[in-house]
Structures are given as C-alpha cells and as structure tokens.
Amino acid sequence: MFAYVVRRLGSAIPTLFIVVTVAFFMMRVAPGGPFDREKQLPPEIEANILKVYNLDKPLHQQYFDYIGNIIQGDFGPSFKYLDFTVTDLILAGFPVSLRLGLAAILIAVVFGVTAGTIAALKQNSTFDYMVMGLAMTGIAIPNFVMAPLLALVFGVYLSWLPVAGWNDGALQNQILPVITLALPQIAYISRLTRGSMVETMHSNFIRTARAKGLAEKIVVVRHALKGGLLPVISYLGPATAAVITGSVVIEAIFDVPGIGRYFVTGALNRDYPVVMGVVIFYAVLIIGLNLVVDLIYGFLDPRVKVE
Amino acid sequence: MEATTTSKNSNSNGAPILSVRGLKVYFPISSGKFFVPPIPLKAVDDVSFDLYSGEALGVVGESGCGKSTLGRGVLQLIEPTAGEVVWQGHHLEGLGPKQMILYRRDLQIIFQDPLASLNPRMTIGDIIAEPLTVHYPELSKDERKQRVAKIMEEVGLLPQMINRYPHEFSGGQCQRIGVARAMILRPKLIVCDEPVSALDVSIQAQIINLIQDLQQSFGLSLIFISHDLSIVRHISHRIMVLYLGNVMEIADKLSLYDEPKHPYTKALISAVPIPDPEQEKNKQRIVLEGDLPSPLSPPTGCVFRTRCPIAQPLCAKEKPPLVDAGAKHQVACHFWDADIR
Numbered sequence: 001m002f003a004y005v006v007r008r009l010g011s012a013i014p015t016l017f018i019v020v021t022v023a024f025f026m027m028r029v030a031p032g033g034p035f036d037r038e039k040q041l042p043p044e045i046e047a048n049i050l051k052v053y054n055l056d057k058p059l060h061q062q063y064f065d066y067i068g069n070i071i072q073g074d075f076g077p078s079f080k081y082l083d084f085t086v087t088d089l090i091l092a093g094f095p096v097s098l099r100l101g102l103a104a105i106l107i108a109v110v111f112g113v114t115a116g117t118i119a120a121l122k123q124n125s126t127f128d129y130m131v132m133g134l135a136m137t138g139i140a141i142p143n144f145v146m147a148p149l150l151a152l153v154f155g156v157y158l159s160w161l162p163v164a165g166w167n168d169g170a171l172q173n174q175i176l177p178v179i180t181l182a183l184p185q186i187a188y189i190s191r192l193t194r195g196s197m198v199e200t201m202h203s204n205f206i207r208t209a210r211a212k213g214l215a216e217k218i219v220v221v222r223h224a225l226k227g228g229l230l231p232v233i234s235y236l237g238p239a240t241a242a243v244i245t246g247s248v249v250i251e252a253i254f255d256v257p258g259i260g261r262y263f264v265t266g267a268l269n270r271d272y273p274v275v276m277g278v279v280i281f282y283a284v285l286i287i288g289l290n291l292v293v294d295l296i297y298g299f300l301d302p303r304v305k306v307e
Numbered sequence: 308m309e310a311t312t313t314s315k316n317s318n319s320n321g322a323p324i325l326s327v328r329g330l331k332v333y334f335p336i337s338s339g340k341f342f343v344p345p346i347p348l349k350a351v352d353d354v355s356f357d358l359y360s361g362e363a364l365g366v367v368g369e370s371g372c373g374k375s376t377l378g379r380g381v382l383q384l385i386e387p388t389a390g391e392v393v394w395q396g397h398h399l400e401g402l403g404p405k406q407m408i409l410y411r412r413d414l415q416i417i418f419q420d421p422l423a424s425l426n427p428r429m430t431i432g433d434i435i436a437e438p439l440t441v442h443y444p445e446l447s448k449d450e451r452k453q454r455v456a457k458i459m460e461e462v463g464l465l466p467q468m469i470n471r472y473p474h475e476f477s478g479g480q481c482q483r484i485g486v487a488r489a490m491i492l493r494p495k496l497i498v499c500d501e502p503v504s505a506l507d508v509s510i511q512a513q514i515i516n517l518i519q520d521l522q523q524s525f526g527l528s529l530i531f532i533s534h535d536l537s538i539v540r541h542i543s544h545r546i547m548v549l550y551l552g553n554v555m556e557i558a559d560k561l562s563l564y565d566e567p568k569h570p571y572t573k574a575l576i577s578a579v580p581i582p583d584p585e586q587e588k589n590k591q592r593i594v595l596e597g598d599l600p601s602p603l604s605p606p607t608g609c610v611f612r613t614r615c616p617i618a619q620p621l622c623a624k625e626k627p628p629l630v631d632a633g634a635k636h637q638v639a640c641h642f643w644d645a646d647i648r
Contacts, residue, residue, distance in 0.1 A: 204423040208488070211384060211418075212438040213411030216404060226428050302472040303427055 001298075005291065012287045019283045020070070020276070024063055027272050033185065034079040034270040070280070076273035080265070088279035093246070093259030094281075098170065100258065101244030103178045105236070113232065115186070116193025120228075121220065123198055131190060138187030147180045147253040164255040177254045181243055188239075189232055197228040216232030224299050233300065237293035241285040245278075318563035323357035324528055325381070325496060330354045330390035332373070332380040332552075336603060341474050348602050350376040352552040353390070355629070358496070363522060363529040365543030365560070367536055367575065369599055371554035375419070376530045378498040381530065383407050394496075412442045417518075419501040421481035425473035425488075432469035435459065437489045442492055454491060462487045462517060479510035483517065490521060496528040503538065515542060534580045540564060545635070548572050551602055551610040554629055557638035568638040570615050571595075609641070618643055 001028030035041070035049050050056040054065060069076060075086035115135075119128040154176060167173045200206065201224055209223045210216075246260025259278065266274035297304050331352055332499055335345035351373040358364050366374050381384040381392055383399055393398040394410060402410075418424040425434055436455045439446055446454070456466045462483045473481055482502060489497055499518060503511040522529055533539050539546060540560060547557040548571065556569040567573045574593040581587045596615045600606055606613045612622035621641055632638045 204418060204420055205426040207384065208418060208424045208485075209426070209437075210404070211382070211411070211439050213404075213408045213415045214437070214490070215408075215441075218441075223426050223429075301428055302430075303474050 001295070005295075008291050008294075012284075012291075013174060015287060015307070016280065016283055020067070020280060021063075023192045023276060023279045024066065025059075027270070027275055028059060031268070032270055034272060035272075053077075066276070070146060070276075075277045078274050080269045080274070081271075086273045089262060089274065090103065090259055090277060090281055093257060093262065096166070096169065096256060097246030097251075097258035097260060098244045100174060100256065101240070101246065102183060103174070104181035104185060105240050105243050107178065107182040108189055109232075109236070111182075112186045112189025113193050113229065116190035117197055117225070117228070120197030121200060128194075132194065135187035135190050136192075138183050139191075141184075143247060144182065144249045144253070145182055147176070147250055149179060150176050151253065164253065166256055173254075177250050177256055178251050181247065181253075185239060185243065189235070192231050192235055193228065196217050196231045198222060200224045200228040203227075216283045230297065230300060233293055233296050237289040241282065241289050245282055246287065321359065324360045324395055325358040326391070326393040327357075327381060328355045328391040330377070330380055330389045330392065332376050332385055343539070346603055347388075349552050350602060351380055352605075353385075354549075354552070355390075356547055356554070356557060358528055358530065360495070361521075361522075361526045361530055362545065363531055363543045365539035365546040365548060366530060366549060367534065367539050368549035369625055370534060371599060371602070372549045373602075374534075374549055375500050376418065376552075377481050377549070378500050378530055378532050380647075382498055384416070394423065398414060412438075412492040413495045414498075415492060415494040416498040416500060417482070417485050417489050417502045420505050421478050421485050422473055422476075422504075424485060425481060427473055430470050431464075431476070431484050434473070434484065435491055438488065439620050455487075458487045458491045459632070461521070462490065463513075477510075479513060482506060482514050483509075484520070486514070486517060490525075492599045493525065494527070496530070497522075498530045498532070498549055500532050501534070504533065504535070511538065517627055518542065536575060548575065550593040551600065551605050553610050554639060555611065556636075556638045556640075557629070558633075558638075562633065562636050566633075566636075566644040568632045568636065569640050570617055571611050574616075609639075617645075 033055075034053075035046065041049075047056065066076070072089075078084050078086055078089060081089060115131045119131045122128050151163045154161045161172050161175055165173055185191060201220075206219060206223055210220045214223075217226070245263075246256075246258035248260040248264045249254065251258045251260040259281075262274055262278050265271070266278060294304075313335055331354075332350045333347035333352075334350055336348045337345050337563050354373075354377060356364065366377065368374050376385060380387045381399075383392070383402060387400055394446075396412065397410070399407070399410060414623070423432070425648065432452075432455055433456060436451050439451050439454060455469065459466055459469065464480065464483050464487065468476075472483065475482065485502070497518075502518065506514060515538060518529070518531075521527060522542075529542070531539060531542050543560055545557065546563045548555040548563075548569065550571050556567065557571045558564065558568075563572065564576060567576050570593075574595050577591060577593045581590060593616065595616075597614050600613055606623070608624050609618075609622040609627050611617070612618040615622065619642060625641070627639045627641045629637045629639045630643075632643055
C-alpha cells in the first residue's frame, strides 16, 4: 500500500503541472491586467510597476520564472494585498476555512447518513418522503438565500447568535456559517445514502444475512452500510475539498476571514499570483483527498485492490 | 445415481416434521391509479403439504409459478398472507425475525445465485462463521474456526481458502460456500431454492451430489426447488408440481414419473428429453398451447384450464380440490381418471 501511495503522489506531479500551465495562460489570455485603472497612469510609472513585478518580460519567460519559483516554494507577492505574499494570505485564511469546513462536513456526514439510512429502511414511508422533500429543498435553496435567512431568524429576531463577525473564532460566531455550509451537504449526502442503501438492501446477500438469523440491526450495520456508503465516500473527497476551502458567499455574509474570498477577489483584480496560488492549493487538496477516498475504498471493498 | 426412495424415508409413517396448511403469499401490486386499491398477486395460493424427517420433497413448475416464494414463505423470509406453517409442532407463521431466531438454526436455505448471495466485503471464513456468532455466541474464536474448517472440508473447500473473498471463487465453489454457510448450524431442514440453475451442467452434478451426500449423512429434510425435472427426479423422494401458485399434483417420485395423473404433469414429463435418440424420436410430446396466464388475474376455476388439453365446462366453474388418486398420490383435477380423448 505504501508503494501505491508513493506512485499516486508521483502521478500527481504531471497533473499539477498541467493545472499550473493551463491556469497560468488562461489568466493571461483574459482581458485586463492587475494595474489597469480607470485613470490612465503615466506610461513611465506603469512601465516601472510592470518592471517591479517582472511583467515586462516575454510571457514564456514569466512562465518559466514562475515554475522555477513555485518549485522552490515561492508563490510570489500579492499584487493587491501589498506587503503580503500569497503564502501569507493562504496561511492566514485557510485555518479558519478548514475549521468551519471540517465541522460542516462532519455534521453533514452524521446527519446525512443517518437520515438517508432510516429513509432507505422505511422506503416510501412518511418519514422517507419528509426527509427526501427536505433534502430537495436543502439542495434547491442557494446559500446566499439561506445565510441571510439564518442570520435574520437566529441573529435578529431571536438574538441567540451574532448576526456576523468572527470574534477570533468564538463558538457562537461559528455556528451559523457551519450550519449554512452543512445544510446542502446534509441534503446531498442523505439522498446519496438513501439511493444506495435502498439498492443494497435489495441485494441477494442481504437475504442471505437474514436467512442466517441475524438481527435486522446487524444486517444493516455489518452487511449493508459498508457497501451502501461507497457512493458517499466518493462524493466526500471533492466535497470536502470544496467545503474546507471556504465559500465566498458565506464568508462575505458572515464576515469570516477565510480563504474563500481570494478565489473571487483574486480573479476580479487580476491578482495573478493569488489566483495561481489558490488554484494550486485547491488542486493539491483535491488530489490528496481523492487519494484518501481511494484508500478508504480499498479498505471497504476487497474487490478494489489498492496495489 | 438414483436416490433410493426407501433409504432415508423410513420415518414417513410417523408425524411429519413440517406441515404446511393453506399457505398463501400475496403481493400487493399497485394498480398505478389513484384511489384504485392495489391488486393482490397470488404468488402462492392455498398450498398444503407435509414433509417427513429425512425426506426430500421436490418442487417443480415453470418460472413464475411460485416455487421460490413458497420456499421463502415456509421459512418466514417472506411473510405469508395466510395459512399455517408448523415445524415440529410449533407454529411459525406470524413470527417476527426475533422469534424466528430460535428456529433459524434448524431451518436453512441455499439460494439460487451463488455469488450474489455472498457479501462481497466479507471473507468466506467470516461468511460461513457468522451464523455461529448469532446462534452459538458462547463459542470461542478458536472453536468457531475449527467448525468452519471442518464444514469447509465437508463441502469440498480447502481450509487455506478461508481468508479469500467471494469474487475469487468460481460459481460452483461459491455454491459450496453457500452450502457450508447453511450446513454449519447443522440444520434439520434445508430449502434448496434452485441451487444449481446458475451453474454449468458439469458443476450442477457435483453440487447435487454434495447436497445429496450431506442429506444422507445428516438425515436432513430437503425442500428442493427446481425447474429441471431430471435433477428433481434424481434427488427427491416425493415431488410436488406447482402451477400459478397452486398444487397440481403431489406424489412419490416413481408414481409421479411413471403414472402422472394431472394433464400438466403429463405435459411436463413429456417435455423431458430422453438420453436415447431412438426413444426420443418416438416419444409422444404433449405441447401446451398459449402462455402462462398472469397471476394478477388467474383463470376462474382450475388455474390450468386455459392451457389444458382436456378442459371441460366444469373446469371454469369449480376449482378442483386436491384428491387422493392412489397410494401417496394426490391430484387436483376434475377429470384425472376420466377417459377424455
């Protein structure tokens, strides 16, 4: 298995290289530049600025310089957040997004899997229809509606929780962002779990388990869940990557200092190093989490050989 | 090759080990319309039979005639709609999974699709041992392992295969695992639900012989479900013929094959190929017209009348009861002894 992990990590290098290359040139193809202003700068000053950031060199030269820098771990300075390097920005924001994201994913798995499993076992019952109806609603309501709604109800009307703000990560400030992040995930995971569990519970080996005389609880937990959760595990890889890198909407509405905003502000400002930095960061997370998913797969299903 | 009818059938004069009376299994099928109640699909309709200790009862019939449903209904793996299932004096009908645990160690089942019936995520050692953990939790790990090794040997599996997963085995080996899993509790009755229909012909014989050997050495009672008349003839002492969930005929093997009384049984037996070209050429084949009617709307009266070569007006009006037609021979036909045509 160790050899498998090493091989997978090795094969991640070309993937990352392609991601970096495509992202680099796409950024440059996009019209506009980091120092475009409504008011035209005097040409000498603009030339000076471009020179400072090496933007005056030919594009292929810039590309090779950039590749050389990131191999040494230098992601460059931000063009907009002066005095900050890209690494500084990510290191400051990521712990916040990670904390919220992990809490949200954990809650989503616990509630989603439980609700989905019960719905599958009571297929076509009132509970089933209720859970699946709620889940559909959860998927359909966008977070920019859910976030202000929760802030309005629990922050303004009930005054139980702060409307927004971070307050150095106090628990009550985290609750609403975590719930907003978790709700669509709960909905999605419960639907996935239900679908897959309904199928598993109808398979022949479940009939065998019942014929052995096993209690229904053991039939579900020992025989059905392991297989029934495989689709959820596959979904969790990319979903975790997406959730722990924060959501620009949720961070903006609840005023959370995560890294989600850099994805959008970086792109809008043509802040090339920041965009490249978050793209690489995101790609590394996706690759890493997919590897974890595959390892868990091999553990849950002996037919998938991790070698 | 042939099972001797008398060998393990000595008990057949005593009390039956299993009595099934008027068993009905209906499935509600949604009519697809609002406000129209679901229609019952009569998979098994009023089936009664006795099974004696050490006896092998063959159940034959076309696909969809309710053979498998009957087997599962007897074991309460499907809840019967009505009727009695009496196992050694205890009523099983209506018992939930919890109360059934007491009887599961005596009543086991071997399923049709060998690979799909094994949990792909468990080693075969765990699969075979699992019934022990439920029914004999007092056994130590080592004792369990010993019993698993012993049963694996009995069914012809090598003990070193214990840590492999089902997908690493062939179909025949998977069915041996299925047999081991059923046999490890030393049950008294095994329902064999088409145990070989998914297997190669050469493997079929091995599994059939294995089941027969186990039956004879442990005095097992068998309910052997199959659509293959040759296999049923080989393994059974008595045979029950089902059609659309109804018993057409039930008799000792020899009596049924030599003197079938029911027109349906006659047609079935005439369809069995004879492994002798001369005889096969001269054989009188009775070909049934039409298709099996839908069990959602079975024919009135006798369910077989729509395809019966000797059907009479009475058959549409009255359902023929199962009547004695000789020693240990019962038939459900108004005209079994009439000379029509």
